Amino acid sequence: MKLYEALADELAGLMAAGVLRPGEKLPSVRQQQERRGVSPSTVFQAYYQLEARGLIESRPRSGYYVAARRALATPEPEVSRPDAASTLVDVSELVFQVLEASRAPDIVPLGSAFPSPLLFPLNKLGRAVASSMRHIDPWSTVADLSPGNAELRRQIALRYQLDGVQVAPDDIVITNGALEALNLCLQAVARPGDTVLVESPSFYAALQALERIGLKAVEVATHPREGIELGALAAALEQHKPSACWLMTSFQNPLGSLMPPEKKQALVDLLAAHDVPLVEDDVYGELYFGAQRPALAKRFDSKGLVMHCSSFSKCLAPGFRVGWAAAGRFSRQVERLKLTTSLAAAMPSQLALAEYLGQGGYERHLRQLRVALAGQLQKMLAAIEAHFPAGTRVTQPQGGYFLWVVLPESVDALELHRLALGQGISIAPGPMFSAKRRFANCIRLNYGQAWDEGAVAVLGMLAKTSSGRGPSV
Amino acid sequence: MKLYEALADELAGLMAAGVLRPGEKLPSVRQQQERRGVSPSTVFQAYYQLEARGLIESRPRSGYYVAARRALATPEPEVSRPDAASTLVDVSELVFQVLEASRAPDIVPLGSAFPSPLLFPLNKLGRAVASSMRHIDPWSTVADLSPGNAELRRQIALRYQLDGVQVAPDDIVITNGALEALNLCLQAVARPGDTVLVESPSFYAALQALERIGLKAVEVATHPREGIELGALAAALEQHKPSACWLMTSFQNPLGSLMPPEKKQALVDLLAAHDVPLVEDDVYGELYFGAQRPALAKRFDSKGLVMHCSSFSKCLAPGFRVGWAAAGRFSRQVERLKLTTSLAAAMPSQLALAEYLGQGGYERHLRQLRVALAGQLQKMLAAIEAHFPAGTRVTQPQGGYFLWVVLPESVDALELHRLALGQGISIAPGPMFSAKRRFANCIRLNYGQAWDEGAVAVLGMLAKTSSGRGPSV
Numbered sequence: 001m002k003l004y005e006a007l008a009d010e011l012a013g014l015m016a017a018g019v020l021r022p023g024e025k026l027p028s029v030r031q032q033q034e035r036r037g038v039s040p041s042t043v044f045q046a047y048y049q050l051e052a053r054g055l056i057e058s059r060p061r062s063g064y065y066v067a068a069r070r071a072l073a074t075p076e077p078e079v080s081r082p083d084a085a086s087t088l089v090d091v092s093e094l095v096f097q098v099l100e101a102s103r104a105p106d107i108v109p110l111g112s113a114f115p116s117p118l119l120f121p122l123n124k125l126g127r128a129v130a131s132s133m134r135h136i137d138p139w140s141t142v143a144d145l146s147p148g149n150a151e152l153r154r155q156i157a158l159r160y161q162l163d164g165v166q167v168a169p170d171d172i173v174i175t176n177g178a179l180e181a182l183n184l185c186l187q188a189v190a191r192p193g194d195t196v197l198v199e200s201p202s203f204y205a206a207l208q209a210l211e212r213i214g215l216k217a218v219e220v221a222t223h224p225r226e227g228i229e230l231g232a233l234a235a236a237l238e239q240h241k242p243s244a245c246w247l248m249t250s251f252q253n254p255l256g257s258l259m260p261p262e263k264k265q266a267l268v269d270l271l272a273a274h275d276v277p278l279v280e281d282d283v284y285g286e287l288y289f290g291a292q293r294p295a296l297a298k299r300f301d302s303k304g305l306v307m308h309c310s311s312f313s314k315c316l317a318p319g320f321r322v323g324w325a326a327a328g329r330f331s332r333q334v335e336r337l338k339l340t341t342s343l344a345a346a347m348p349s350q351l352a353l354a355e356y357l358g359q360g361g362y363e364r365h366l367r368q369l370r371v372a373l374a375g376q377l378q379k380m381l382a383a384i385e386a387h388f389p390a391g392t393r394v395t396q397p398q399g400g401y402f403l404w405v406v407l408p409e410s411v412d413a414l415e416l417h418r419l420a421l422g423q424g425i426s427i428a429p430g431p432m433f434s435a436k437r438r439f440a441n442c443i444r445l446n447y448g449q450a451w452d453e454g455a456v457a458v459l460g461m462l463a464k465t466s467s468g469r470g471p472s473v
Numbered sequence: 474m475k476l477y478e479a480l481a482d483e484l485a486g487l488m489a490a491g492v493l494r495p496g497e498k499l500p501s502v503r504q505q506q507e508r509r510g511v512s513p514s515t516v517f518q519a520y521y522q523l524e525a526r527g528l529i530e531s532r533p534r535s536g537y538y539v540a541a542r543r544a545l546a547t548p549e550p551e552v553s554r555p556d557a558a559s560t561l562v563d564v565s566e567l568v569f570q571v572l573e574a575s576r577a578p579d580i581v582p583l584g585s586a587f588p589s590p591l592l593f594p595l596n597k598l599g600r601a602v603a604s605s606m607r608h609i610d611p612w613s614t615v616a617d618l619s620p621g622n623a624e625l626r627r628q629i630a631l632r633y634q635l636d637g638v639q640v641a642p643d644d645i646v647i648t649n650g651a652l653e654a655l656n657l658c659l660q661a662v663a664r665p666g667d668t669v670l671v672e673s674p675s676f677y678a679a680l681q682a683l684e685r686i687g688l689k690a691v692e693v694a695t696h697p698r699e700g701i702e703l704g705a706l707a708a709a710l711e712q713h714k715p716s717a718c719w720l721m722t723s724f725q726n727p728l729g730s731l732m733p734p735e736k737k738q739a740l741v742d743l744l745a746a747h748d749v750p751l752v753e754d755d756v757y758g759e760l761y762f763g764a765q766r767p768a769l770a771k772r773f774d775s776k777g778l779v780m781h782c783s784s785f786s787k788c789l790a791p792g793f794r795v796g797w798a799a800a801g802r803f804s805r806q807v808e809r810l811k812l813t814t815s816l817a818a819a820m821p822s823q824l825a826l827a828e829y830l831g832q833g834g835y836e837r838h839l840r841q842l843r844v845a846l847a848g849q850l851q852k853m854l855a856a857i858e859a860h861f862p863a864g865t866r867v868t869q870p871q872g873g874y875f876l877w878v879v880l881p882e883s884v885d886a887l888e889l890h891r892l893a894l895g896q897g898i899s900i901a902p903g904p905m906f907s908a909k910r911r912f913a914n915c916i917r918l919n920y921g922q923a924w925d926e927g928a929v930a931v932l933g934m935l936a937k938t939s940s941g942r943g944p945s946v
Contacts, residue, residue, distance in 0.1 A: 096809060105612070117611035126606030129821050133599030138590035139578070141792030176649045176794075180815040192665050192687065208813040214665065319614030319820030321649075336569060340681040342653040346819035347792030348602050 003038060004045035005367055008053075011046065013291025015055055015066055016398065026056060026064040053289065053371050054378025067378070074385050077393040077406040077442075079229060082200040082219035086240060087435040091207045095432050098417065102426035108455040111417075111426035113253075115401050115448030117318055119372055121365050125317055125356060132351035140351065145344040147335050148174025148324070152354040156324055165299045165308075171331040173338050174345045178283045178311035178323035181334075182246070183209050184341065185279045185307040185325055188333040190215055190243035197236050197245040199228050201404070201433035201442070203253045203281070206246050210435075217435045218242065224395045224404065227252060227259035230266055237274045244277045250294040251284035254433055254444035255404045256397025261295040268300040277330065280308045283323075286315040286366055288399040289374040304329030312353055315366060320349040373401050373448055380447035380456065387460025389467045401448030407441045408467040416443065419462045425455045476511060477518035478840060484519065485528055486764025488539055489871065499529060499537040526762065526844050527851025540851070547858050550866040550879040550915075552702060555673040555692035559713060560908040564680045568905050571890065575899035581928040584890070584899035586726075588874050588921030590791055592845055594838050598790055598829060605824035613824065618817040620808050621647025621797070625827040629797055638772045638781075644804040646811050647818045651756045651784035651796035654807075655719070656682050657814065658752045658780040658798055661806040663688055663716035670709050670718040672701050674877070674906035674915070676726045676754070679719050683908075690908045691715065697868045697877065700725060700732035703739055710747045717750045723767040724757035727906055727917035728877045729870025734768040741773040750803065753781045756796075759788040759839055761872040762847040777802030785826055788839060793822040846874050846921055853920035853929065860933025862940045874921030880914045881940040889916065892935045898928045 001009075014020045027035070032043040047064050050056045056064045102111045140149070147153065153169040160167040175181040182205075190196060192214035198206055200219035210217050218240050221232040228247055236242070249259045249267070259267065271278050280297045288294055298308040307330055311323030322345055327334040338344075356362065380403060384394055393406040407413070413429035420427050428446075430439025445456075474482075487493040500508075505516040520537050523529045529537045575584045613622070620626065626642040633640040648654040655678075663669060665687035671679055673692035683690050691713050694705040701720055709715070722732045722740070732740065744751050753770045761767055771781040780803055784796030795818055800807040811817075829835065853876060857867055866879040880886070886902035893900050901919075903912025918929075 092809065092813065096812075099812075103615070103618075105616075112615075114615060117614045120611070120614075122606075122609055122611050122614075126603075126609055129606050130599075130603030133595075133602050136595055136599060138593070138595055141590045141593075141595075142576070142585075142587060143578075144792060176653075176815040176819070177817075179813075180649075183814060187685075205813065212660070212810065212813050319617060319817070321815070321817060321819040336565065337685065339569075340565065340652075340678065340685050341656060342649040342794070342815065344650075344792070344794060346649070346794040346822045348821045348825065349819045352821065 001363065004042045004049065007038065007042060007046040008049045009291040011050060012053070012055055012289065016290040020066050022066050022068045024066045026066065028063055049371060053374035055374070074381070074388070074392055074394045076395060077224045077404060079223045080200040080221050082221060082434075082436070082438065084218070084236065084239065086195050086216040086218045091204060091432065091435055092211055095204045095208060098428060098432055101421055106424060107421070108425045108452050109449050110445045110455060110459065111428040112446045112449060114318060115314065115373070115446070116450050118450070119369055119448065120316065120318055124361070125320070125352060128356040128359070129348055129352035132355040133348060136351065141347055144347045144350055146173060146338045148172070148345055149347070149350040149354050151358070152322075152350050155354060155357040160326065163293060163296055163299065165296055167326045171326055171328070173325050173327065173331065173335045174350060175323045175325060175338060176342055176345050177313055177321045178281065178309050179205060180338075180342070181309040181311070181323045181325035182206070182279060182281055184334045184337045185309060185327055185330065186215070186244060186246065187213060187337055188307075188327065188330045189277045194243040195240045197233065197240070197242045199247060199252055201254055201430065201439055202435070203248060204432045206281070207435055219434060219436070222252070222255065223257060224255050225257055226263060227257040228267070230263065230270060233267070234270060237270070237276060242276060244279055245271055246279040246281065248281045248284070249297045250282060251287060251397055251400030253284070253400070254402050254428065256395050256400050256402050258294055258398050259297075264295055264297040265300040268297050268306060272303050272305055276305070278306045280306055282308060282310045283314050284400040285310065287370060287373060287401065289370060289377070290398055294399070298326065301328060307334070315369065316362065317349070317353060320353065321346060322349045322353050376447045376451055377403075379451055379453070380445065383453055383456040384460070387457045389460070389464040391467075392463075401446055403445045403447060405443050405445060407443065407463050409441050411441045411463055411467045413439070413441055413443050416462060416466055419466065420459055423458050423462070425459055427459065474836065477515045477522065480511065480515065480519040481522045482764040484523060485526070485762065488528055489763040493539050495539050495541045497539045499539065501536055522844060526847040528847070547854070547861070547865055547867045549868060550697045550877060552696045553673040553694050555694060555907070555909070555911065557691070557709065557712065559668050559689040559691045564677060564905065564908055565684055568677045568681060571901060571905055574894055579897060580894070581898045581925050582922050583918045583928060583932065584901040585919045585922060587791060588787065588846070588919070589923050591923070592842055592921065593789065593791055597834070598793070598825060601829040601832070602821055602825035605828040606821060609824065614820055617820045617823055619646060619811045621645070621818055622820070622823040622827050624831070625823050628827060628830040633799065636766060636769055636772065638769055640799045644799055644801070646798050646800065646804065646808045647823060648796045648798060648811060649815055649818050650786055650794045651754065651782050652678060653811075653815070654782040654784070654796045654798035655679070655752060655754055657807045657810045658782060658800055658803065659688070659717060659719065660686060660810055661780075661800065661803045662750045667716040668713045670706065670713070670715045672720060672725055674727055674903065674912055675908070676721060677905045679754070680908055692907060692909070695725070695728065696730060697728050698730055699736060700730040701740070703736065703743060706740070707743060710743070710749060715749060717752055718744055719752040719754065721754045721757070722770045723755055724760060724870055724873030726757070726873070727875050727901065729868045729873050729875050731767055731871050732770070737768055737770040738773040741770050741779060745776050745778055749778070751779045753779055755781060755783045756787050757873040758783065760843060760846060760874065762843060762850070763871055767872070771799065774801060780807070788842065789835065790822070790826060793826065794819060795822050795826050849920045849924055850876075852924055852926070853918065856926050856929040857933070860930045862933070862937040864940075865936075874919055876918045876920060878916050878918060880916065880936055882914050884914045884936055884940045886912070886914055886916050889935055889939055892939065893932055896931050896935065898932055900932065
């Protein structure tokens with residue numbers, strides 16, 4: 001990491017921790033230079049980067065200030081209050097309708113599940129693919145069958161080590177993206193008819209997976225900033241005797257919530273006391289805006305009950321379909337399920353990622369990606385404040401690329417979705433994120449796509465109109 | 474196709490049809506030259522190729538003769554006689570034990586499920602990967618999500634057209650290999666507890682898939698050369714009211730049986746009369762040794778009930794994990810199951826195969842591959858005749874790379890598997906291929922790996938020893 005990046009991350013960490021507060025003046029360049037012994041250009045570069053991330057702002061002839069948390073003007077949503085009964089899931093039809101409607105190429109994809117493909121080093125990955133195929137060992141077509149390419153598993157294990165988690169390469173199973181990893185983990189521990197605990201709102205693909213396998217979902221109250229509520233979780237564990245708990249512990253989709261480390265620790269302890277496995281869906285964990293990668297719940301796992309799943313699809317190589325599971329005591333079952341489900345992940349993708357990770361440069365790419373996403377988050381929050389109806393609430397994620405917007409109760413998100421599509425804008429309406437079709441007045445917005453203030457303005461106007469607060473309707 | 478190849482294929486077809494019989498003299502080069510108006514070198518090249526395929530042999534100062542079907546000395550096995558009850562499948566543990574034991578790099582892989590990777594154009598595929606990534610459109614990471622890359626689906630639809638089957642590109646779903654396609658097709662039409670009809674012996678991965686989904690298998694009597702017995706199938710349809718039938722209609726694994734076209738037609742009609750979908754597993758269909766690609770059962774499908782599944786893994790690009798389903802009236806369900814199971818197939822693999830197929834050269838590769846496999850089949854049949862105990866029966870496949878060997882009843886195939894492993898040779902013992910652990914004295918041999926006569930000799934000796942007919946034991 002370059003010196004200016006380290007300095008920027010350090011300052012960002014102080015802001016996230018509340019040590020540097022909104023509106024507060026940053027040390028001057030001269031102060032930094034004298035006290036830290038760094039060059040003026042290092043300080044300038046660090047401040048420029050923080051400015052690009054939307055974390056600080058310059059005031060002419062005065063200096064740099066911690067940015068006002070503008071979005072504070074639009075308050076956070078409240079904790080979700082799902083009812084406690086379990087539900088057989090039937091959400092797929094709605095999800096498919098929305099996703100198909102959103103795939104048209106000329107749509108502004110605020111409802112997309114993916115960040116803009118322009119944010120990824122596709123050329124460099126292409127060269128890694130080409131290079132790895134030039135010196136390919138023909139036997140890798142057999143050797144790279146599940147659990148997967150040994151060098152790739154080694155690289156992944158090294159990253160776990162950096163995050164303070166001990167995972168042996170042999171306990172990692174390479175999968176066809178994280179979605180397959182999550183599906184296999186679920187099948188390793190749950191049988192049709194069993195119950196699984198999820199967040200509320202829930203990632204719709206989790207609901208679809210439960211639906212396909214014939215599992216029942218119990219949606220548990222979730223805090224918009226700090227993730228699932230442990231009191232509600234404890235009650236659900238007692239009441240439902242679930243086979244598993246499927247959570248996104250860092251930058252949950254759709255809320256963007258991040259469980260603090262001590263809450264993750266308490267979560268793992270609570271589940272361990274009930275002997276319930278945790279499927280930890282961590283595909284957004286690398287997309288943090290603070291100084292450090294958030295802790296993994298798996299870090300606190302002493303019983304092998306945490307099945308950590310992630311991928312390179314959201315942070316490096318979309319379309320390569322390389323994910324993995326580090327499934328603790330269930331590793332062998334997951335490996336066998338992978339073999340009988342789809343045999344192996346694609347060898348060219350595996351070889352290319354093993355080569356790319358070995359070259360270095362991944363960290364630099366990740367820093368650029370985080371800076372880009374953090375900057376776009378600030379723009380999106382400002383645009384929502386400017387254009388959305390009074391009474392709107394919005395989450396303030398510290399990573400990822402999703403926002404959760406709670407509109408006035410009079411707004412019907414499905415109707416808003418139809419109206420927005422008519423204007424060439426897709427959104428993800430709230431009922432996609434609940435087996436019970438709750439969140440009728442909520443939407444998920446993606447701020448990881450090319451920035452389009454106009455689209456957000458149009459969307460806000462439509463929301464105002466349909467909330468009955470629009471201009472002269 | 475070159476002229477000599479057309480001539481060779483035509484003659485091979487005459488032999489397969491019995492028009493040219495074993496021991497019969499072929500027309501001389503001069504006769505071919507005068508009657509057909511082709512050059513002597515064309516005739517020579519055709520005869521050389523037929524010789525390499527083991528179909529004809531030259532006798533000094535006499536000419537070319539249709540090769541004696543040496544393997545006729547080792548008779549074919551009889552039709553399988555499974556009992557008629559359905560079975561909850563539990564074969565995975567045995568299969569995993571055998572496959573894991575066979576993966577050691579220094580083992581002679583007669584038990585392998587794959588042909589030698591040296592038979593595939595990995596360098597050319599590597600260049601196609603590199604080239605397709607050089608001019609990649611970043612949006613393909615989204616556009617190539619399921620149902621898959623449009624150009625690849627168009628190329629596959631063109632091949633269906635050549636085979637006399639009308640399949641629209643939009644009705645093709647690209648999957649993570651054929652195994653995923655088969656799994657998704659099965660899930661589209663069967664629910665846990667339902668019954669599925671399969672061949673006897675059955676491909677173990679089919680049994681594992683049934684086991685994983687909680688389906689019951691009914692094994693139906695199967696002819697070693699002509700595939701499933703329609704009388705037995707009709708009885709099973711009446712008795713068990715199955716949700717689906719999963720068959721390998723061309724070059725079944727493990728038998729190598731090939732249903733004649735009229736039998737395929739009758740199969741499709743029979744299933745249609747019962748409104749039962751056919752999952753047609755056709756991954757070996759391109760590996761034919763006769764003059765023409767065998768008909769697809771799907772060709773006779775007028776009700777959209779045939780779900781045709783195949784891949785490039787066995788005939789072009791092992792490890793790329795690109796397969797597909799053309800699932801008739803179930804196409805949409807399969808596409809949606811693909812989206813919720815693993816989202817999409819790997820984009821680099823899809824782009825590379827689309828590019829490779831567009832370049833031409835696939836047919837030439839396939840012809841070389843067929844010639845190589847047909848030649849190795851003849852060697853394997855001769856070696857079995859030379860080295861295996863009296864009373865051995867063996868199938869005579871017209872394509873693929875598997876042989877099914879029925880040993881004397883006193884031979885225990887699982888014990889033989891253990892003995893062979895001790896000598897550095899893997900085999901696939903018969904009980905892997907039956908939910909009821911039948912075929913205790915049978916083995917499947919792979920003749921698509923590097924030829925190793927010594928290994929077959931050792932195996933034969935072990936079989937003789939364990940049949941009690943060995944030399945001085």
